[in-house]
Amino acid sequence: MAKLVAITACPTGIAHTFMAASALEKFAQDNGHEIKVETQGSVGAKNKLTQSEIENADVVIIAADTHVEMERFDGKRFFETSTAEAIKNTTEVLQNALRSTKIHSNSGKNHDASLKQKVTEIKEDRKTQTTGAYKHLLTGVSYMLPIVVAGGLLIALSFVFGIEAFKEEGTLAAALMNIGGGAAFHIMVAVLSGYIAFSIADRPGLAPGLIGGMLASNIEAGFLGGIISGFLAGYVAKLIVENIKLPENFEGLMPVLVVPLLATLVVGLVMIYIVGEPVSYINEALKNFLEGMSGSNAILIGLILGLMMAFDMGGPVNKAAYTVSVGLLANGVTAPMAAAMAAGMTPPLGIFIATMIAKNKFDAAEHQAGKAAGVLGICFITEGAIPFAVKDPLRVIPSLMLGSGLTGAMSMGFGCTLAAPHGGIFVLAIPNAVTNLGMYAFSILAGALVTAIALSVLKKPITSK
Template identity: 45%
Template sequence: MSDMITADLVDLDLAAATKEAAARSLAERMRELGRITDLDGFLADVAAREAQMPTGLDGGIGIPHCRSEHVTEPTLAFGRSAAGIDFGAPDGPADLIFLIAAPAGADDAHLTILSSLARRLMDESFTGALRTSTDRSATASLIRGDAPPPAKAPVAGEAGAAPSSDDGAAAASVAGSSDSGADASDAGTSGAGAPASTATTAPQSGGDAAGPDAGTGRTDAAGATAADDGAATGSAPRGPFRVVAVTSCPTGIAHTYMAAEALEKAGGAAGVEVVVETQGSAGFARLDPTVIAAADGVIFAHDVPVRDKERFAGKPTVDVGVKAGISRAAELIAEVRGKAERGEVTAAARTAAPVDRAGEPGEGYGTKLRKWLMSGVSYMVPFVAAGGLLIALGFAIGGYEISDAKSVAEHFVWADHTSWAALLFQVGGLAFSFLVPVLAGYIAYGMADRPGLVPGFVGGAISLTINAGFLGGLIAGLLAGFTVMTIQRLKVPKPLRGIMPVVVIPLISSIVVGFLMFLVVGKPVAELQQALTDWLSGLSGANAVILGVLLGLMMCFDLGGPLNKVAYAFAVGGLANPTEGSLKVMAAVMAAGMVPPLAMALATVVRGRLFTKTERENGKAAWVLGASFITEGAIPFAAADPLRVIPSAMVGGAVTGALSMLFECTLRAPHGGIFVVPLIGNPFLYLLAIVAGTLVSTGLVLLLKGARKPDQAAASAEAASAEKVSVAA
């Protein structure tokens, strides 16, 4: 860091009042030294990074930073504000401001600066020295690590910093190197400049007998740890308690490394060996599998899903947010030791599915089940959209007889439009064939993470094989998830833990799910699916209208929520083996789902004074969202006035669903809104059903809103507008 900060890049009397002014003031110093080619362009990049997430940290620290094409070399500028500047930290303004500039694409340099700085900021003596320094050159030298801070630097007023092990440890951390003379309590701390993923390494067989461990950052005043003594003499005494940890935060920079530093220091103070894997923004170096295998416990301090979490399966685990890793490091180490002593071996580590975090403590079974099912449906939707629309385009170009065309791999005429139609239809058909396996696989994934994928997909494929269809896929996914979760709870010998997620669990769970689907539950479900298909095929008259009403109510009750998704998934499942009844269901579901946003958009036009300015603006977007079959376009209106908007939407959706079924409209595309009207059976009557439902919902919501007392309505609108202005400000 010797060239990254000089005395010219230090301002000990920063007079800026805002974070933008502070960034400009420090950036001007960078420009004067030729480190920045375009000041305004660089500041725009800083502002863009700041907009992603505030860069203020607890303890009065602000770290604005960015990568920019306007930066010629990695640079760090420092400013100290007497009044404090708001950088969005929870505990208030920052008086220590570090502006970090890295060239575009310089991920390693950027991360090195930030991680090194973040680790040093955990030392009270370091931040205290920065607050009392009166010389710019000395301050730059201190930040570079050329010299340690004063042994008794004052730290009054500093909030949120983790306690330093001792002054020697602080000096070692700031200087960026291990100190062989450090107190034994410093074992496990790392140099500030060392890569975080290897900052502290558990001893391997034949480890060093004494002195500083250059590859690990461990130091012991006695000359050797107990573990090292055992390795040297050939005896096998129990070494120190070993912990592996993973830290990560949304940006993968400051908090990630501060938590790592705090855990390492707390481990050193407690005589615990702590090895930290920092999953930062520029990637991460995985811990050695032998280090993980030798660990007695695991700490996850993270705000984003831990990558490759299954590596830590079968060990006592503490799972918290990254800030807890900074502020409660000693407590976390004590907690994981307690779990290990009590034999609380955690089931195979699970990462939350990207769609929804499933199975949180305290949630009811119904909530967990909803999340699991939603996980599967959410992953299925892209296959639905791609496959269904390709099939619809194939029909539009080549007619419905295109389903009987030969394989395009055997017969394709470049100049023949029917060949292109067949290509679209056959590609769409293959994409559509993944619906049930993907549904089942990702239900299991939502329950048990990656080990659930194999039995889930296998169960979904079996469901198709035995004609159990969509219902079979739901059941297969749940069976797979429960089977894997059961296996994960079993205590297994250490030698088997490494192969459990990739060999043992997929093998055993696939056998169990296959047995259950083929021989136990598959046949009854297939019979139920066939009965449901026959019922849909025979729908007519009053029965069809009643089903249309029910589907319309479901589509409009939660406006894109679980009930909406259940109705939609039910309709899409029927497209896998389309019949006249299932095509009617698909048409009714899409028509009803278009009504709520269209009705809210129309209502804001007819009687705009009943709505706030923000709602009127949302109404403009709702036209497009409703026409595109995006029911969620009505959510802003429902959130502001659910007791009037939701019932109105449900009544209009029920009317549209009933009329669509009564008019015997059909639809082979699972999405598209008005853009797939040419593919709809009885398109004019279909549009009439949508218009009718929209008018009913509009009239009802206006009636309900107009029934409020005028002063109440005005006050509500005024309050909503004021709240919006406040949020914007």
């Protein structure tokens, strides 16, 4: 029996985090291993690992799509993977973790316990490096998301009093708009940038990243500028830490003076004199193009967003579509956000309907899971479809994509817009939060029905044994 500890964390900290934890716990218990999993979700760390539990563990499993601080695991054997892998390939993840030879070192170098696997480890490291940039981006998005959701919902609430009611000073509508649009949406790019840099360089990257992101907002470089400033700040800070060495008596100046000063200076000058103007121009051109989009162009964009939202149900492709939509929302382009949320609601809703109309195609456990999927679907948690996709991917995933693609295309084709980046069906109850509400609801229902019908046709009946 092995003693295991693990951390799970996904960008939104809602579904994948807890599904990965559940999968690891179930497999470990079924195979006689002892495990404790710390979940770093949207409300903070739960079931936190103690230092004693870490010291007594045989191996540490990090199943995360965002930055996880590793200082407390110094000297421990560890294995890193994604939340999606922990959910879909739990057996392989646990087996690889138990065979892992990597030892974490706070010096920044991870040493191998066996030289025989050196070549394999180098190859794995190179594969990891190719996806590292995406992981840094998702870390920034995960910290930014609560701000975007809070700000977006407050903006949507200001529309209860009328689309332009916020323009009247001193009213509640104006106050809600100031909180959501004036404060939350103003700092969201800075938070995105700061935590991208934090993921790359840890704490030394945070100050230059935040300042660079605020500059991106001020010079109207927007979401794209924030991403650039975050990566720039992170790598500049990391370069300074690794290459500038002060005498021992002055080492304390590095984190509070040298790194923030030099990194912020470099990032600030680059943003003002090099990045600002061209990125601002790109943002404005993109905004004008999307706002002027109609007909087949709009439908095509909606179709692509819909397909991406359903492809991996909360995975990297889904998060890419959602992140782009949030960025456009911050720039005042609201139609893609409507398409993305509608298409993200469709997969679990379609599965729920399928379990109701084609009962002979699903077993008893799937009927219960279908009810849960329906609840998750109305809340815009696409991950509710994952258990079904894992069990029968060749039939389920195309069915989900078919319905979501239709929903995204219909939403954009009908000119639906959405002022909030999350909330599912509950946002639809806010007056004026969604334009063309009737057709928006129809788009979601149509996609869910198409998914349900496709599943009913493609899936084979359950044969009793």
